Amino acid sequence: MSPFILSILLLGLGLGTTITFASSHWLLAWMGLENNTLAIIPLMAQHHHPRAAEATTKYFLTQATAAAMLLFATTSNAWLSGQWHILQMNHPLPTTLITLALALKIGLAPMHAWLPEVLQGLNLTTGLILSTWQKLAPFALLLQVQQTNPALTIMLGITSMLIGGWAGLNQTQLRKILAYSSIAHLGWMLIVIQFSPSLALLTLLLYFIMTSSAFLSFKLNNTTNINSLATSWAKMPTLTSLAPLILLSLAGLPPLTGFMPKWLIIQELTKQGLAPTATLAALSALLSLYFYLRLAYAMTLTISPNNLTGTTPWRLPSNQLTLPLAASVTATNFLLPLSPPILSLLTP
């Protein structure tokens, strides 16, 4: 891809998210979302591989459906209440429709089926953009919509967590596992979004850090399935020994960063008197833990036999950029002691 086109597309990605962030008007927010979708499409189909083209088509159709649904919901909101302001939604019908449209956009559980399929067709860098940057704009809108009743977001959250855990159990492809992990994490955000938006934002930011580490380390290892993960001890010994920590941080085990959002969310849910929901959420994290552990097992906890010449690829220097990975791995593992300042930074 020509660097001029690439820079225009990246500018479009940035501009779309910025427009959606900056708007208080639904039409402008919708324009930002469309801009975002359009700008990523050539990046997805960059290599013109049949899988990539298929994934791009699926992504385009899903996002176009979601955007049309959002537009319909906002026009009916204007029809029913006479205004386009994002923060002043009060009619339940457009509010529900908008929530469902945004859920389709970020891939929440009953509308999640496109996400693993699309992510499986992309390379890891584009997949990283798709599962981080592309979630920002719809999520910012979701944060601003005031639900009349928290039941919808709680249902979306619980279904996402359960399906994200359950469907990930059966996968051997890393990108699909990461997609299901994304669905499960978005479920955690949605479950708390009506009670504490700042907590949902914190979960989103920490998920971005953790998933960036996972995507970047898989990219450095050049692996896309569990089988090829097994030889990563010979390629990148240091990264391989750090990888279980990244994965367990995604799973949310205590001394690591990933524990922070789960801890705070379960605390918030208990404060709201939703103990059964909190229990269900905590139990659904076990499902995800299983596949993260399996990845860690295949990657680090066993050293699979290899022929003698196959044990030394670590001697070959890699020319990939490792500084972002180093920063994100550090943040993935050691941010838990900083939870009070992070929380107070995000609390308005």
Add this chain to the structure above:
Amino acid sequence: MSCICFYLVLVVGLAAVASNPSPYYAALGLVMVAGVGCGVLVNYGGSFLSLVLFLIYLGGMLVVFAYSAALAAEPYPESWGSGPVMMYMVFYVLGVVMVSGMFWGEWYMVFWVPADEMGEFSMARGDVEGVALMYSFGGGMLLVGGWVLLLTLFVVLELVRGLGRGALRAV
């Protein structure tokens, strides 16, 4: 009365497009809907707006019609007379009737002013003033809209860029 007719044709025409007939019948329905939609706008006093819209629709329709007639020619096209298409059509019309019940009579009139309402107070018609507003207050939106269209051009060019691969479907 003509307004009711326009609405009727608009809704039935949209159902006709959505009910999945052969592509050129769908394109025919789309042409009809586009024309009638502009008629609805004229009824509400947006004559200039509807003229602009009609010209743009006409340009788009030419391409869509030519494309679907040339690429999707079938020996036995399915029109609205055939079973499944008719079923969809009835289903959609019923759906529209049911959903419109939800919106019936509930519309919020405080902020909405039809274009002819202020006839005595304004120099030009409402929609012509709207064009002026689009270039003054709405300049930022116009700029963003123009940029998105330019971006779409680049996106399409990048997707169908040659190198022996051709378009999306030819890979």
